[in-house]
Amino acid sequence: MLKARLRKARSGNTQPSFALDVALEIPPGITIVFGPSGAGKSTLLDCIAGLLKPDNGRIEIAGEVLLDVEQRIDVPPAKRKIAYVFQSLALFPHMTVEQNAAYGLAELPAPQRASRVKAMLEAFHVDQLTKRKGHELSGGEQQRVALARSLATSPRLLLLDEPLTALDEGLKKSIIEDLRKWNAAQNIPILYVTHSRAEVDALGERVIALDQGKIVSTGTPHEVLDAPRRSSIAQASGFENLFSGVVTELREADGVMRVQLVHGACEIETPLGHAAVATAVRLAIRAGDILLATERPYGLSARNVIAGKIISLEQRGTMFVAQVAADSDGAVIFTVHLTLGAKRSLELDVNRPVWLVIKTHSCHVLED
C-alpha cells in the first residue's frame, strides 16, 4: 500500500503554473493515473520517486515513511526501493541487456546476481538478447528490458510513465500480461500513467483522473471516463462534442434541467446537475451516443430531438463521421459517428436534412 499526500507549487513562464495537490492511497495491483498532458502526472511520479522535492507532503510505503516534509524526512531516490520506468526507458546505451538488468543488483554476490538476471529476462521474454545493446533492440524489446531491469531489484512500488505509448496494441497487451503475471506473485502497487483512453480500457482496474494537479475523480474506468466531470478529462477521454451553455430551467421532480447552448436557440435536456438557473455549464456528448433519423421520429423515449442538416461526411476506417449543423442555429455543430451500414441504408449525404436524437443521460454536465 502506498500512501501519499503531496503538494507542489510550480511557476513557469511557458506552462500554466499549477500546484500538484493530491492525496492518494494505492493498493497493490495496477492503478492508472489518467489525465491530459500537463495535468501533473509526471510531476506526481517524480515526487513519489524522490526526483522532485514537493513543497509539502508525506509518502509512506508499507508503513515506512519515505518523505515527511514537516519532520524533515526525505529518503534519497537510491534508498527508496521504488522502480520507475520512464517514457524514454533510459536503458544505459553502453551496456548490454544483461548488464542493464544487473545494474541494480550490485550488492548481490555474483552467482545470485546472474540467476536473478536470468529469471527476470525470462519472465519478460528477452532472455535470448542478453549480449545485445539498447540500440539493437526493437521498441517492445527495449520496453521489456527496462521493466526487467527495474523489477529485478524487488521494488516496493512500480511507477510507469507512459512506457507503452509507442507500441502497437498486440505488443502492449502481451507486455501488460507479463507484468500482471509477475505481479501476481509480488503483489506491489503499480502506478501507470497514461493519457491514452485505449490504454485505460485495456489495463483498467482503478483509475485516478488528474487535472491541473488535482484528482478530479477516482473509480473504475467506466465511472471515471464515461461520466467525466471536467471538460479537460472529457476531451482526453474522447467526448467529441463539448458545448458551453446556460441553465434555463430546473425540473427537480423529473431529475432533469434544460440547458441552452450559448451559440443560439438550441436547447438540450440534461440530467439535473449542481448548477442553478442562469449559471454557465459545459456539456459533453459522445459522437457515438447520438442517433440520426431521416424523418422526424415519434414515440421515442429520447427527450432531445433536434432538426439539422449534414454539412460534412467523412469515412474514417470502418465508420463515418458526420458533422450536423442544427437548424435553429447553424453555429451549433454536432459530431456524430455512424456505421457504414447506417450511412448506406439511410442514404445519408451532405446537405441532407436529418434529426438528431440524444438521450438525456447521454448529455454529461461538466464542472469547470
Place this chain on the structure above:
Amino acid sequence: MDSLILSVRLAVCVSAILLLIGMPLAYWLAYWNWRGKFLLEAIVALPLVLPPTVLGFYVLIALGPHGPIGKISEALFHRGLAFTFGGLVFASVLYSFPFTVQPLIASFEAIDRRLLDASALLGASRVRTFARVILPLSLPGIVTAVVLSFAHTLGEFGVVLMVGGNLPGITRTASIDIYDRVQSMEYAEANRMALVLLIISFVVLSTVYGVNRRIGRRMWASWAAR
C-alpha cells in the same frame, strides 16, 4: 632536443593534474545549479581571452618571494617557485584550464538526465553513477580534454616566458627554444623544432577527431563551434 623533452614532460604533468582537478569541477558545474555559478564559469573561461603575458605577469607576482604562493613554497621547501619547473606547471595548469574543463562540462551535460535518474533509482550512489554511467558515456569528451590541454601546454609561449624565463633544461621549452634560435639566426635548427611541433599538433588533433568520430559523437566540434 632537451627543450622538446622538457615541453612534453610539462604537457604530461599539466594534463594529468588538470584531469584530476577538472573532473570534479566540471561535474559540479554541469550538475549543480546555484546563484553564483556564472562567476565561476567566467573565471574558468578567463584564460581563453586573457593575453598570456597578463596571466603570466600575475602568476609571476604570485609565485615570487612576496607573493602568497611564493611565501607558502618558501615556508615549505625553502625556495620560491618563480623560474622553476614547478612554477611552470602551476602557470600552465591555470593557462590550459578551460581546455580541460569546457569539453568535460559539455560532455557531462550532453548525457541524458534520465539515465542518471535511472541509475539512482536502481540504488546506485553518486560515485557509482559517475563511474558506471557518466564516465563511460563522456569518454570522447575526456579524450578531447586531455589531448587539448596536452597540445595547448606544448605550444604555449607567453606564459612560460613570463614565469619560467629561459633556463636551459629547467624552463626552456620547445617554443621558447624556437624563438631563441630565430633570434640568433639558426633557421635550420628552428625549422626542425617547429616542424616537430607542427607534426605533434596535427597528430594530436587528428586523434581527437578520429576517436570522437569512432564513438559517434562530435563534442569537440560542437564545443569548438561555441
